[in-house]
Amino acid sequence: MSLGAPGSILPREKGAAPLDVVIAVMAFLAALALGASLLAERTAAGWRAGLSDRLTVQIVPPANISAKALAREAETALSILRATAGIAHAEMLSESQTQALVAPWIGSGALLSELPLPRLIDATLVPGARIDSAGLARALKRAAPDSELDDHARWIARLAGLAAGITWSAYVILFLIALATASAVAFATRAGLDAHREMVELLHQMGARPSFIANAFERHYFMSTLGAALAGGALAAVFFLVAGSLESAGVEAAPFLPPLGLKMSEIGWLALVPAIAGIIALATARLSVLAALRKIY
Amino acid sequence: MQARLARRKRRRYGAAMVRFENVGMRYGAGPEVLRDVTFVLEAGSFTFLTGLSGAGKTTLLKLIDMTEPPSRGLVTLFGNDLSVTKRSAFPALRRRIGVVFQDFRLLPHLSAFDNVALPLRIAGKRENDYVQDVEELLSWVGLGERMQAKPATLSGGEQQRIAIARAVVARPDLLIADEPTGNVDSEIGQRLIRLFAELNRLGTTVLIATHDRSLIEDLRAREMRLVDGRLVELRSARP
Numbered sequence: 001m002s003l004g005a006p007g008s009i010l011p012r013e014k015g016a017a018p019l020d021v022v023i024a025v026m027a028f029l030a031a032l033a034l035g036a037s038l039l040a041e042r043t044a045a046g047w048r049a050g051l052s053d054r055l056t057v058q059i060v061p062p063a064n065i066s067a068k069a070l071a072r073e074a075e076t077a078l079s080i081l082r083a084t085a086g087i088a089h090a091e092m093l094s095e096s097q098t099q100a101l102v103a104p105w106i107g108s109g110a111l112l113s114e115l116p117l118p119r120l121i122d123a124t125l126v127p128g129a130r131i132d133s134a135g136l137a138r139a140l141k142r143a144a145p146d147s148e149l150d151d152h153a154r155w156i157a158r159l160a161g162l163a164a165g166i167t168w169s170a171y172v173i174l175f176l177i178a179l180a181t182a183s184a185v186a187f188a189t190r191a192g193l194d195a196h197r198e199m200v201e202l203l204h205q206m207g208a209r210p211s212f213i214a215n216a217f218e219r220h221y222f223m224s225t226l227g228a229a230l231a232g233g234a235l236a237a238v239f240f241l242v243a244g245s246l247e248s249a250g251v252e253a254a255p256f257l258p259p260l261g262l263k264m265s266e267i268g269w270l271a272l273v274p275a276i277a278g279i280i281a282l283a284t285a286r287l288s289v290l291a292a293l294r295k296i297y
Numbered sequence: 298m299q300a301r302l303a304r305r306k307r308r309r310y311g312a313a314m315v316r317f318e319n320v321g322m323r324y325g326a327g328p329e330v331l332r333d334v335t336f337v338l339e340a341g342s343f344t345f346l347t348g349l350s351g352a353g354k355t356t357l358l359k360l361i362d363m364t365e366p367p368s369r370g371l372v373t374l375f376g377n378d379l380s381v382t383k384r385s386a387f388p389a390l391r392r393r394i395g396v397v398f399q400d401f402r403l404l405p406h407l408s409a410f411d412n413v414a415l416p417l418r419i420a421g422k423r424e425n426d427y428v429q430d431v432e433e434l435l436s437w438v439g440l441g442e443r444m445q446a447k448p449a450t451l452s453g454g455e456q457q458r459i460a461i462a463r464a465v466v467a468r469p470d471l472l473i474a475d476e477p478t479g480n481v482d483s484e485i486g487q488r489l490i491r492l493f494a495e496l497n498r499l500g501t502t503v504l505i506a507t508h509d510r511s512l513i514e515d516l517r518a519r520e521m522r523l524v525d526g527r528l529v530e531l532r533s534a535r536p
């Protein structure tokens with residue numbers, strides 16, 4: 001029949017109310033923040049996995065060392081690495097590989113062939129193996145005094161810190177958006193109560209319990225917030241999907257930055273935004289109405 | 298001692314739907330609109346409240362439906378002394394009263410059907426269980442064809458009939474109506490009074506404020522008249 005869901009006691013507003021616009025924008029921003037934290041998590045995990053199972057040893061040539069002596073030190077370091085438990089594979093980069101690494105910075109001209117380049121050994125760990133890096137570094141120093149072991153620990157720690165920073169920033173932003181959403185709904189609810197004062201007084205007169213009146217309002221704001229937040233969240237999802245498809249088509253958003261594309265499974269998390277927005281609206285409207293009704297009940 | 302007294306008092310008021318004892322009422326610091334009003338509405342009674350415009354009829358009804366508290370005196374409703382009844386118990390008491398307001402107070406954004414169904418929803422009834430009742434009642438008051446109409450598109454008389462249907466739809470224990478036939482022609486007026494009488498036969502206590510003497514003549518019910526804020530008993534129950 002015409003009644004529809006109980007809660008339609010409040011008139012349905014035509015078109016988008018200002019609150020809907022505010023909620024849609026909030027939801028869009030919240031979904032962006034949530035997506036950013038997901039990306040940061042995934043990217044950091046990827047980097048961590050890529051770095052934590054590798055070691056690099058450099059033999060840095062001091063002044064006046066002969067190429068032969070440098071090569072001997074490098075060979076010693078390589079054999080020590082190969083003999084270490086937990087290291088699956090160790091290989092010396094050839095001189096041309098090393099040159100290729102630095103070429104982008106100093107060019108491949110005559111200077112490059114004259115520059116005393118360090119020798120680099122790239123080692124891969126047995127997956128899951130734990131290595132005593134400090135002990136290994138000491139053993140290498142003893143046999144090859146110019147060797148330097150780099151287990152990327154500092155990098156990994158920094159990346160983890162960066163990812164944690166992004167994630168926590170996202171959480172703070174999400175919290176602030178939730179707070180702003182609740183305030184906007186509380187404001188709108190109070191205005192709504194004022195606009196429907198006569199109706200509220202009538203319901204009160206007819207013996208409606210406060211919860212009956214609160215129900216009407218909370219349903220109203222739950223539905224309108226859900227709709228607006230779905231729109232905002234969907235917009236953000238489209239943003240991440242388009243960014244993802246552009247990237248997989250070879251268009252890089254920004255070099256050196258993590259990719260912006262979210263996987264489908266991650267897009268699913270964005271559905272949390274309208275759901276939580278709806279719950280915030282419902283709870284806020286209910287509490288606002290019950291608080292206001294305390295004056296007449 | 299106190300408790301026994303209270304119990305005896307409660308028993309004494311048990312049969313009374315409404316009891317006023319030396320009730321006085323003034324709005325703010327204004328003059329007393331009602332003075333020393335004392336009466337009882339027995340369960341199942343049918344009473345007219347008459348008086349000139351401004352005599353205090355609406356004010357008296359407001360004391361009964363708990364819109365206003367009396368300035369002095371005792372008001373009991375369904376045996377509850379309202380001055381000591383907990384506020385949290387008021388909604389349940391209010392649901393036992395059907396009120397036809399002088400100004401109707403229909404919700405403008407709801408259809409005739411939804412306006413009439415409102416008390417049932419407030420009582421927690423499910424729509425499936427009351428659709429038929431509401432439709433029948435609307436037909437009874439001559440609005441079967443206008444169930445989906447918004448109040449603004451209806452005449453004053455039609456709005457009044459919706460207001461009446463809304464007041465009776467939940468079969469209240471007590472029905473109070475303020476000038477319920479003020480906007481309808483006499484034929485419809487008679488029909489509405491018959492509706493009230495029918496409801497009364499089913500057990501509802503009825504109090505109707507009106508200045509329309511022709512209605513009163515027909516029913517030969519009890520009449521209480523307000524003169525200058527004082528109650529004058531003109532005619533007691535049916536002969």
Ligand SMILES: Nc1ncnc2c1ncn2[C@@H]1O[C@H](COP(=O)(O)OP(=O)(O)O)[C@@H](O)[C@H]1O
Pocket residue numbers: 324327330348349350351352353354355356357
């Ligand atoms: N809300 C109010 N504030 C102040 N005075 C009021 C109010 N309502 C009614 N009155 C006064 O109380 C008197 C009785 O009014 P009312 O009860 O409406 O009489 P009736 O319904 O018999 O016409 C009138 O003099 C009216 O002006």
Ligand SMILES: [Mg+2]
Pocket residue numbers: 354355356399475
């Ligand atoms: Mg009046």
